[in-house]
Amino acid sequence: MKRPIRFGLIGHRFMGKAHSQALHDVSFFFPTPYEPVRAVICGLEADLPEAAARYGWARHTKDWREVVSDPEVDVVVIASPGNTHCEIALAAAQAGKHVICEKPLARTAEEAERMWRAAERAGVKHLVNFNYRRLPAVQLARDLIAAGKLGQVYYFRGTYWQDWALDPAFPFVWRMDKSIAGDGSMADKGSHLVDLALFLVGDIAEVAAAKTIFVRERALASGEPRPVTTDDAAAFVVRFRNGALGLFGTSRMSAGHKNALGFEVNGSLGSLLFDLERLNELQVYFAGDEPDTNGFRTVMVTESAHRYVAHWWPPGHVLGWEHAFIHQYWEFLEALREDRQPSPNFYDGYRVQLVLDAVALADQQKTWIAVPEV
Template sequence: MRLGVGVIGTGFMGKTHALAWRNVQAVLGGMMGDVATPDLALLCDAPLDRAQALAAQFGFARATDDWQALVTDPAVDVVSITTPNGLHHRMALAAIAAGKHVWCEKPMALTLAEAEEMAEAARARGVVTLVGYNYLKNPAFTHAQRLIAAGAIGRLVQFRGWVDEDYQADPDLPWSWRAKLAEAGLGALGDIGTHLVSFAHGIMGPITSLIADMQTIHETRPLPDGSGRGVVENEDAASVLLRFANGAQGSLVISRSAWGRKSRLGFEVHGTKGMIVFDQERMNELQIYQNEGPKAEQGFKTILTGPTHPPYGEFCPAPGHQLGFNDLKVIECAALLRAIAGAEPAHPSFDDALRIERVIHAIADSARNGGARIPL
């Protein structure tokens, strides 16, 4: 059985989706069971000559510059949406209305109301949805989840998370759509903070309340045409105090203006018997401290991911040889194929991702209301 694939967008994320769709059967076909084989049917971007050139490069049968034609094309069964944030909502709704499964990059939408509409539409139409939180598929992260479930660090008491990058640290970086609420929505919260919240949920479970503050570090930026400076309408950084449903407390720090940080997405989770530490900049490592044995011999242990941390072994038979960002996208793609085949629920679906969106918008609401506690 074939599954017709349509991808909207050919930038960085569009290319990662194309690579995942092309490679998923070759890498993970042996462990996926009876799933459909992806058929790269249609690629969309503008202008058309760019779409045609990249369709040939990526291995797609056809190209178009009309996304509405793609989502209604009878050869397309599943749509990858990799466009800027402001287009996710209408593209996803159109694809769902046409009965297509949807793989959408995060954040889901510009507003919470739009995200809720997307989730409701997907439930009503019965299509499979997946949101691009590929860091959740990292074998190091899933091993941390298994360790915690097995009681390796005891009862969880605190989560400390951070996500820092420097792609907006330079005050002379030109103003762009990322600075505009109508096109980007939230700033650092929507772009990278969502990933951190996905980690918090994946490790600790639901968040029940929070208190937050936000900061726009560079309030204006030079306009690209040199005519002056444009106002930055969203946040560069945020700090959050959390409470989880399991009774634990937590904190999050988020910045897109942290010089020297490239993808510093990570956490410490503290338990009554030890601690687990992860950092995406060292994505093939996990650190664990356990309060066991002679005190003189206790210390942090570094676990290098390898074939004993599935599905690492499907990519490489040797530990310590490292997986990369695009490999996580392949794992994510395999999960989507299994969900479409009915073998397992898609995670995070639009419903799962909506819970993440509610958290980031609650952070913004708390900050705008002087650090008020917001229940969730």
């Protein structure tokens, strides 16, 4: 008999749907003593009851405080905009609930640190949803680097391009409001890249950066004009504490690119290349290969030897974007079972935020900024 674990989800739109599906699927595919229960979902718009019914939630509410104080909820999942993360996470921790929070963890490192310390103080489990870590190809990249197959890492390049804001007539949305989102593409997309860089290469010591707003005013759906206060695109360079260099690019106005996250890692013995649009593949190059057949080759990351894959389909039966969310929930349930903090957790989210704060300051001051060591 599985043990029920009851979830309360705040946010019912894009991420609300992704988290609902993951909670539905995780115990079907992955071995766990827990049975996630979709207890209550929260959102503000009129389609909430319909979404609650379709995604299989027992109850719904417009007030996140009801979720946090609900005795029938064990885990609070925050999948609402950035301005809500800190307040909800602090309240959830204080109520003794485990907390899962969407990325970026907060709008500033100061908020992120408060969230991390509050969750630690309350003794609850905490997780930040850097879902791309949970793809089999990214896990393989990490394993190869950790095993020394790339030798000394010299360089990380991470780019994340989208084009949803390309049309200047695209309406003003919450991601364009600094008071809600914290920052623009640099934080929204860049937080994923920085997390991957910290995960694969290690701590970042200092940054230099430029970010910009191409379309400075947009109209609300009502037609009312609003100033855009978050960046449309950003570029930054970093120096890792281990001496490696890093180059990052983010944009929500890169024509033709829909969700193009990619990274490359170069080391003294080889290189790795990942492209989210081909997420079942990892390109690898090892300098020691036979000279006549030496070159980049494509590893299909769909064998049972690859992390998570054995729980899905026979070899070669590819996975998709949403599987990373299911893997993330399995990792969370495994951490609960073993009574340890899951990974990535609020400490990881805080470290990412320290880098993003440094990027914002470097752009503002047009100089290199040191990232505090924590």
